[in-house]
Amino acid sequence: MITIDGSYLEGGGQIVRTAISLSAITKKPVKIINIRKNRKNPGLSNQHIACVEAVSKICNANVEGLLKGSETLIFYPEDITAKNFEIDIKTAGSISLVIQSILPMCLAINKNIEITLIGGTNVEFSPPIDYIKKITLKFLENIGINSEINIIERGFFPEGGGIVKISLKPSKIVPLELIENKNIEIKGVVFNQDLDENISKRIRKSASDILLNKGFCPEIKLENREGKSTGVGIFLFNKYIGSDCLGKKGLLSETVGKIASEDLLEELGTKMAIDSHLADQIIPFMPFSDIKIGVSKITNHTLTNIYVVEKFFDVKFNIEEYSKDNAKGYVISTKGV
Template identity: 25%
Template structure:
């Protein structure tokens, strides 16, 4: 990584979306080289090209150059303008892959975001639409972004998709709030949704029963909703999945989700997701690993004040380290980790992540 003529240079395809979002928010041009240059199929994948098209559509004045082999791109960001549009997502990724970065841009746009996404609504390894509603929207509210909606009009299961999701962001803000979260939340309730498309509704009940049998020992109130989709709104493929969210009285949430694959049993899926949720709770601080990147983005573009979040040491993984390196490269701000002196519920693995905001202001709104 280096800076040549005001262009920040990155290598590889890691954090592709994040680098483009950071570039858009900072107004700094970036160049990404050696994108899968050693692979049998080098260069950008179809979903990355699709994301670039989406980014170009929600901004005005952005300039994107892609090399002949697709292994190098130069991105010069424009102004975030938002507006109404429809985006067809490739079935190699779920719509969550595209919605998540849009949530980081939408509050700082010139016009309100009103986007319809077509494609897969849930896919293993990607953030699903339910996890976005229950996991990411509450985090955005903590930073002052309160009027975002996500409507699932059609469910689209892998492999053929056919889902339709409507994202609306009605609130435009100049700067995110600075947050200080130094207490680990106590979770009092577990919510969830088990869904199925083009299969027997009994599959949903089997997932709910197996998840409840695991979660009843937690002492929390458990409420898992059945969501059965039929006909045109059920997409093009049969499928099922479950999303669980542990909720505290102050609105903090931890998420676990899974999508059924070929030959997987609904009972196994419900039980696995319940155990994953319990593990996430024990290995998370105030926020889960689903939400930590979004929290860092909002902290870095906040007021020139230091924001602090209590996290668990197990949340410091390769993905977080790469993200913090990219933040430092573009914004020049480093994260500071401080070990906690006292134990919390017998666990001494909690640390405080501190980040100083860079005083970002919503230029797009000012022009509007």
């Protein structure tokens, strides 16, 4: 049995998500200790439990310690079965993070699966569902992972109630080398559920003005919906570089647009192929083929996922500094197993 320290580096729920995914794929049991031990509310939350339940349904796992607040989890995977199901996080817990845990299942299933997820689509401390759809899935297509997302309803904190359907399809990883980003097209969306449309327009204008001033010509759409929860925010992207900002009480609409646009410009300034948020998401897929990718910076999330992946595979990741012309960042690579 593989034992993983859940307090290592980043020490968050990502360790749990990656470990159970790889356990299901490799059929290696895993014991995770010290789960989120150094966090304000240590142990498993509803969102982490939803991740484990989703993977468990696919690999028919036997699980010990799957309780809210539990700091130890033992996961015994069985045979993979492709079946449709629904997971309700029951809070505004992140749907995006549940999707991160189940995407690797594309490498193990033998037929399509459709999973309905209920919870938060655009919440703090996790990628917005727009990022997963427009960046994560699009990048994974390049290495052979086939999946689709349909956003039925958005869910914001505290009500949640967002609904997303994801289709996983049998896939096989193919090699890829992608170091620099030469794309100059910026797109985005200001999403608004049950708030004044003028808020959306102010957010868009703020972001557009900043990007236009830097020589870009952004295409930012307005999306106005009705739903069970109320919220507003912006998501911007350029190829595999993304940024976002959620509106909240006391934060000016103009500030929301400013934060998202300036964050995007900072990432684009490195000229590297992917942003720092995508780097940790693709680490679990890299041992399956020869992949070499340029990233803006190396985060603790990325190093944490490398730690977990190297526990399951006889593989070592290489991280090298990269500087060429105007591009400056890092290159992550591995030879696969």
